[in-house]
Amino acid sequence: MTATAPSPTGTVEDLADAVASTSTLRRFLHGLPGVDQVGVEARAAGLATRSVKTTAKQFALDLAVRMVDLTTLEGQDTPGKVRALCAKGRRPDPTDPSCPAVAAICVYGDMVETAVDALDGSDVKVAAVATAFPSGRAPLDIKLEDVRAAVDAGADEIDMVIDRGAFLAGRYLDVHDEIVATKEACGDAHLKVILETGELATYDNVRRASWLAMLAGADVIKTSTGKVSPAATLPVTLVMLEAVRDFRGQTGRLVGVKAAGGIRAAKDAVRYLVMVNETCGDDWLTPDAFRFGASSLLNDLLMQRQKLATGRYAGPDYFTLD
């Protein structure tokens, strides 16, 4: 049994008034129902006790592989490393043709061309982080130029960061307008908005930032850059899943969620999928609507897949390090 979405009660246009001015936006965001910290953490912990075995595990592991945004965001990234990552993304387990490809390869803007070349002919997308990732501290025109450069180089998806300083100072409209401008600069590319929940301090803020990003046109809301600790957690992701579910209910528009950073074990990935399943339902159980931003997670997924198929664990040396 899974949660099903009821027919929407309105459209995105109905919420246009909310972003008319600083005060209306503030009133709207602060009028959202609160989040009780103890309650949301208890619910996430409760869902994490679901036992996913045999066929369900097989389904979840394959789905998780298809949802991975295989990521490298290091100063020391080289074209060679990016090409290796792309090869891995296309065929994560060369010994098993039934293993699906990942959703996307996520790189810095200057590596987009390399990745696009390496992924030519595959369905794997290229995602680029932009807008002065990870801090977001640059003038707006430079951020937008960053986005346009990545899109021109062929990026299918842009992962932007919000201005947390402006958000925490209550300048919600500034954050909103920046997302709108970035969305415009993206053109046809999908926009993922990174909330950097580790810096937002409260679950109430996570819910507000989620709605703010959705009102501004985000295609996906994403937990973290991976550069700040804590990154993705189950309760934070639960609050975001509730937000996209409610936004869908109110406007009919489906916004995706990406949990990024700190998810290393296949077991954890399965817990996220259980949470998606029981909070949002089937419509979010696709790579279009839910992603994992991760690097080492993929190898553990592959290891568990193989274990499930053969009944034995292979050593870590049998999986490529990228």
Next chain:
Amino acid sequence: MPTFEYAPAPESSAIVDIQPSYGLFIDGEMVDPIDGSRFKTVNPATEEVLSEVAAAGPRDVDRAVTAARAAYQSTWSQLPGRERGKYLFRLARLVQERARELAVLESIDNGKPIRESRDVDLPLVAAHFFYYAGWADKLGYAGVGPDPRPLGVAAQVIPWNFPLLMLAWKIAPALAAGNTVVLKPAETTPLTALAFADICRQADLPPGVANILTGAGETGQALVEHPGVDKVAFTGSTEVGRAIARSVAGSRKKVTLELGGKAANVVFDDAPIDQAVEGIVNGIFFNQGHVCCAGSRLLVQESIADELLDRLKRRLATLRLGDPLDKNTDIGAINSSAQLDRIRELSHAGELEGAERWSPPCDLPDRGWWFPPTVFTGVTQAHRIAREEIFGPVLSVLTFRTPAEALEKANNTPYGLSAGVWTDKGSRILWMAQRLRAGVVWANTFNRFDPTSPFGGYKESGYGREGGRHGLEAYLDV
């Protein structure tokens, strides 16, 4: 597109060893009942007979009380508190060591989901023994006087909804305070109490300190009316509680009663709504609603009533009903066919009185006793389903406009065991908590238990407190 269906994930029952028949645990030994009568205990999820247990008659009760008296006089009341504490710590550790076995046994005999017996019941059982073990040598500091004395022999009668947990609530404080006990588990759920008898032997608890008599209502009656008993502790229905109060009236016996409830779960319009939905679900569907402090009346502020109900219904559609031993089951079996009949009867009355009944699409297994999670809307204070304790997975929804109206409706019940308040406003929580006539008031949560916190009722929900320092006082002469 395939959906994410959880494959069966049953907890293995191989860990439990249920004997074909059990005797009575008297004076440290399993003995046959004197008149030899026996009854069957059944797995409510399959209706399969699990074992035959002894029905203790009046002479068995006499034997047990005599053994408890002898143990009280010769050993237990003579032991220093520190030594009693050692035994209790040992019991606590043995419960933890055998937690998985006890959890599986509890789910088999009671019908509750393994997720709950594993994650709620058993950890709390161990916590109660650990908590009261710590008090055993500190009774003079419990705030009930400088040198409190034990009462003697305690007769304890417990219900079937949390068999082992209720045993722990009764036995742990009684033994810590220096009393000896004769405990009667419920007729339908004797197996974990009998497993506990084995734990007492494993712990080398001196014979006669804890005695366990299985049986039905007559056994319980004979036990509480026995003249050799100094203290009566009962958890169960208000009806039986009344009978016990009558039967011990005028005697020297000290009594604590923990009876029924019809708790109000009050949700204000500024509540954290998703967590309130979880709290409502946990309040009434935890343990199939077989909880005396269940939040069986939902009072919701009318401005958010529709939205809250939509969210609640969507959430209820994700509840998984079925095999109690499956680790993903949320709603298990109803404990007995008699209880199922009562739930059906009251639900039917709710429909006849004009309330609107709703359940999520939910397949019930062919065998066993089951009832789907059920919500009644359009309920008024006059309806039976708003007044009588259903003790099943049935929620009655009422609305209110002002805090004063919420308070009035919440208190307008003969019961007063628990209540819940959901709001983001701290001052309103305090305002409500001061005025709600209920022994426990939960704020932005529900059905949370802790051995350090006293628990008990107002009005027809009983008297006396269990848990915390207050729970010790119930077993001490102060």
